[in-house]
Amino acid sequence: MDKIAILIPCYNESKTIKKVVTDFKRELPEATIYVYDNNSSDGTDEIARNAGAVVRYEYQQGKGNVIRRMFAEVDADCYVMVDGDDTYPANQVREMVNKVLDRQVDMVVGDRLSSTYFEENKRPFHNLGNSLVRGSINTLFKNDIKDIMTGYRAFSYRFVKTFPVLSKGFEIETEMSIHAIDKNMFVENVVIEYKDRPEGSESKLNTYSDGFKVLKTIARLFRTYRPMGYFGMISLLLLVLAAVFFIPIVITYAKTGLVPNFPTMIVCGFVTLASIQSFFAGLILKTIYQKNRQDFEMDLYRTMTEYKEVKNRKAV
Template identity: 75%
Template sequence: MDKIAVLIPCYNEAITIGKVVRDFKAVLPEATIYVYDNNSSDGTDEIAREAGAVVRYEHQQGKGNVIRRMFSEIDAECYLMVDGDDTYPADAAREMVDKIFEDRADMIVGDRLSSTYFEENKRPFHNFGNAIVRWSINRLFKNDIKDMMTGYRAFSYRFVKTFPILSKGFEIETEMSIHAVDKNMFVENVIIDYRDRPEGSESKLNTYGDGAKVLFTIIRLFRFYRPTLFFGTTALILAALSVGFFIPVFVTYKETGLVPKYPTLIVCGFAMIAAILSFFSGIILKTIYQKNRQDFEMDLYRVTDDFKRKLGEE
């Protein structure tokens, strides 16, 4: 088991990966640097290997797939994840790692948005998207994580080994944040300086496509983690529509004894039935969710015992 594992997912980062590996080796000399190459065609893997990294491969395209492979293959007391594009400063790594060991935190978030991100990032829609994601998750999940989509994070062993990765792409960071909040993990923020990519280095993030995936991920996880509120709100909307369209039909019936708008009446009935089904679906799913939470807590005990056993064997 490694003391510290620095995890660097990479796809065509030949321009910057050598510097990133050397910077983190200088700041964390006791760490093992892992570069996972995700089908790069520019020699990223060879440059990383020459700089002193352990190079491995993930052939399923997508950052989520790479992190899934990293988390399953590597055992470490502390994990530090960083992008290979040289946008995150290595000098913040020691503080983030120390918080895992000393504060016994489960996830440390490298907070770009409270420092230089909005000035350094030259893509205005990225800035807008980050602000929207942070606002929506803070409101929906009642948390205080400052940067939802940062790629610079530190993790404990128990977080890594109990995090079920479902996302395949860049929405993985959003999924990490929501998982930590929902499972009552101990999360701290560390403000970091952010610098834009150097000239010649191109972002792999599609502003609109990946942005839409992130928003759909938030909705999906909100439905999964907050079923009562999600389906209760849906039920309320359907019931309000049903009653709203039913009132004119009922008033006409009271005045004339006739129901001239049978299709409207039928739709109102089906809408109310859908509202009732949605309401009880939320209750049933909430019960299942509570059982999953209980199972997760038992998994934490199992993972903690496994961690202690592995430390004792070394």
């Protein structure tokens, strides 16, 4: 087991990977640096290996697939995840690591948005998207993570070994943030100095398609982790819709004793039934969710017991 593991997912980062590995090696000489190559065609793996990194491979395309592989294969007291594009500063990694090792923080978020991100990033829709995602998650899940989609984070052992990776692509950061909020993990933010990609290095993130995937992920996770809120909103919407069309029918009936829009009344009845069904679906799923939370706490306990056993064997 490593004390500190630096995890770098890479896809065609030959222009920057040597500097990233060298910078983090300088700041954390005691750390083991893992570069996980995701089907690069520009020699990223060889450059990383020559720079002193341990190079491994994930052949399923997508950042989420790479992170699933990294988290499963690497055991460490503290994990640092950073992109291989040289946009994140290595000189702030010690502060992030110390929070995990000394303060038992489960996830340290490298917060770009509170510093230079909006000045450095030349893609305005990325800026808008980051603000939208941050606002949505902090509103829906009632938290205050400063940067939801940052690729620079530090994790504890218990976070990594209990995080179920479901996303395949760049929406993985959103999933991490919501998992930490929902499972009451200890989260802290560290403001970092962000810089845009150097000349010749291209982002793999598509503003529109990946942005849409992130929003879909937020909706999916809100349905999973807050079922009463999700289905309760649908129930309320359907109830209001039924009332809007039913009230004029009632008024007409009170005045004339007639129901001229009989089909509309029938539709209102079915919409009301759908509203009631949605409400009870949310109630049932909330009960299932609460049971899953109890099971997670027991899994967390078992994970930490195994971790202590591994540490004790290592000490012997």
